[in-house]
Amino acid sequence: xxxxxxxxxxxxxxxxxxxxxxxxxxxxxxxxxxxxxxxxxxxxxxxxxxxxxxxxxxxxxxxxxxxxxxxxxxxxxxxxxxxxxxxxxxxxxxxxxxxxxxxxxxxxxxxxxxxx
Amino acid sequence: xxxxxxxxxxxxxxxxxxxxxxxxxxxxxxxxxxxxxxxxxxxxxxxxxxxxxxxxxxxxxxxxxxxxxxxxxxxxxxxxxxxxxxxxxxxxxxxxxxxxxxxxxxxxxxx
Numbered sequence: 001x002x003x004x005x006x007x008x009x010x011x012x013x014x015x016x017x018x019x020x021x022x023x024x025x026x027x028x029x030x031x032x033x034x035x036x037x038x039x040x041x042x043x044x045x046x047x048x049x050x051x052x053x054x055x056x057x058x059x060x061x062x063x064x065x066x067x068x069x070x071x072x073x074x075x076x077x078x079x080x081x082x083x084x085x086x087x088x089x090x091x092x093x094x095x096x097x098x099x100x101x102x103x104x105x106x107x108x109x110x111x112x113x114x115x116x
Numbered sequence: 117x118x119x120x121x122x123x124x125x126x127x128x129x130x131x132x133x134x135x136x137x138x139x140x141x142x143x144x145x146x147x148x149x150x151x152x153x154x155x156x157x158x159x160x161x162x163x164x165x166x167x168x169x170x171x172x173x174x175x176x177x178x179x180x181x182x183x184x185x186x187x188x189x190x191x192x193x194x195x196x197x198x199x200x201x202x203x204x205x206x207x208x209x210x211x212x213x214x215x216x217x218x219x220x221x222x223x224x225x226x227x
Contacts, residue, residue: 033214043204043217056213091158103208104149105215107159 002026004108006092012114013082021077021111025094032075033095033105034067038088046090049075082115089113118143120207122218130226132194137221139188139205148188149206149215150179159204163190195225 005024013019025032034046045059049069060066064083069075079086089112093105119142129135139148147166151159163172165181165188172179176199178191188205202222206215 031213035215042219043206043215045214045216048213050213059214093159103147104161104164106161107151109158 004092004094004106006090006108006111008111009109010112010114012116015084015115016081018078018080019082019113021079021090021113023075023077023092023094023108025073025075025092026096026106027073029094029096029106030072031095031097031105032069033093034075034077035091035093036061036088037091037110041088043091046077079113082113084115087113087115118145118207118209118216120205120216120218122203122205122221124221125219126222126224128224128226129192129195131196134194135192137190137192137203137205137223139190139218141186141188141207141216143186143209145183145186145207145209147208148181149208150188150190151204151206153202153204153220162203192223197225197227199223200225 007022032049036044036046047054047057047067051072052069064080067077089110091110092108095105097103121140123138149164150162152162153159163179168183170181176193181188202220204217204220206217208215
């Protein structure tokens, strides 16, 4: 079946602009996660959604970052007033449950963001 | 704060040899994951280890988990070039709802 999809695959933006990154999870997956992968910081957790709510936003690097999820499906990660340090690959993952034997995160292909 | 450390971070080996990648973590965890990442690609799930003593094998890769030692190993047997990639271990904790990743081990297998 279809896996996690993300768009765009690549995004180049100028410093100070806003960007939106989109994630389509695997159909039926209730949990959705955003991570960031950069050379200096490795793989960092950003935020997760349980349905449409985000109980833990502590991983977001600054208040320029926000995320939402609608209809328990698609999620959008928004970065306002982008900075060069925001350049990274943003990975989305989804999971069919929050615990139990079926708890495994499936990752999308990522969005490579370059801020010039 | 949960910390996950892998070693080695870089590994260059010859085809046909055996080697082990180690993953240590700092607090009690119920489960551990191994992922593979090829250059420019996303993370591919290799193993999910759910309990102490768990051992899983797929082809030339075998993963094990010792929750008492807070250690997981990924063993490579008779390496082949196709296994060249970066390997990550990741740990989660009940209630945290996130994976904490190791730094990754960049494995290069030379003919």
